[in-house]
Amino acid sequence: MSPNVGSAMTALIDRVSQLVRRSDTAPGALLPGTARSTVASDARGNAWTPRGSDGKPLSNEQQAEVADLQQTDRRVRSHEQMHINAAQGIQVSGPHFDLQDGPDGRRYAVAGEVEIDTSPGRDHHETLWKARAIQVAALAPPDPSAQDRAVAAQAARMEEQASSALAEQQARQARVSRHYRSSSAPTLLSTYA
Numbered sequence: 139m140s141p142n143v144g145s146a147m148t149a150l151i152d153r154v155s156q157l158v159r160r161s162d163t164a165p166g167a168l169l170p171g172t173a174r175s176t177v178a179s180d181a182r183g184n185a186w187t188p189r190g191s192d193g194k195p196l197s198n199e200q201q202a203e204v205a206d207l208q209q210t211d212r213r214v215r216s217h218e219q220m221h222i223n224a225a226q227g228i229q230v231s232g233p234h235f236d237l238q239d240g241p242d243g244r245r246y247a248v249a250g251e252v253e254i255d256t257s258p259g260r261d262h263h264e265t266l267w268k269a270r271a272i273q274v275a276a277l278a279p280p281d282p283s284a285q286d287r288a289v290a291a292q293a294a295r296m297e298e299q300a301s302s303a304l305a306e307q308q309a310r311q312a313r314v315s316r317h318y319r320s321s322s323a324p325t326l327l328s329t330y331a
Contacts, residue, residue: 191243200241207246224278229255262304269297
């Protein structure tokens with residue numbers, strides 16, 4: 139086998155591995171130990187019918203429930219991913235999902251959360267930056283939850299406190315600087331004395 143073919147095979151294997159890993163996290167993906175739903179055609183080869191984990195066809199109500207769960211799963215995962223994408227370097231963990239079993243035997247995300255580090259920074263400047271970044275991350279989804287808004291409000295208070303502390307620190311530094319400039323400036327009298 140030539141080196142080019144070997145490297146092409148390695149690249150192909152890597153790509154397939156990535157696709158397999160990505161499909162494991164797809165909405166409605168099966169988790170270890172969960173049943174697999176099946177689809178089958180009837181004896182005449184008509185359209186595929188979704189089946190439950192017991193192999194029986196799903197009723198119309200069950201199919202509607204699966205469709206609702208799939209939509210909720212996509213919305214929840216997208217919502218949490220928006221928080222992560224907007225985190226701008228803030229320490230986050232997650233996402234963590236609350237899962238519900240569907241009539242098709244799959245598990246769907248029905249709620250989720252991403253934990254964001256809301257501790258103050260090492261100094262007022264960092265705290266100010268971090269508070270603003272937390273607000274952006276918390277309000278990133280177009281439909282922020284009550285918890286998202288509460289985190290953003292907490293970060294707004296943190297921003298206000300850091301801004302006040304920074305202004306106070308800068309005013310103090312300006313007073314000290316003026317004091318030293320005025321007391322250390324040589325006067326005409328002291329120069330000739």
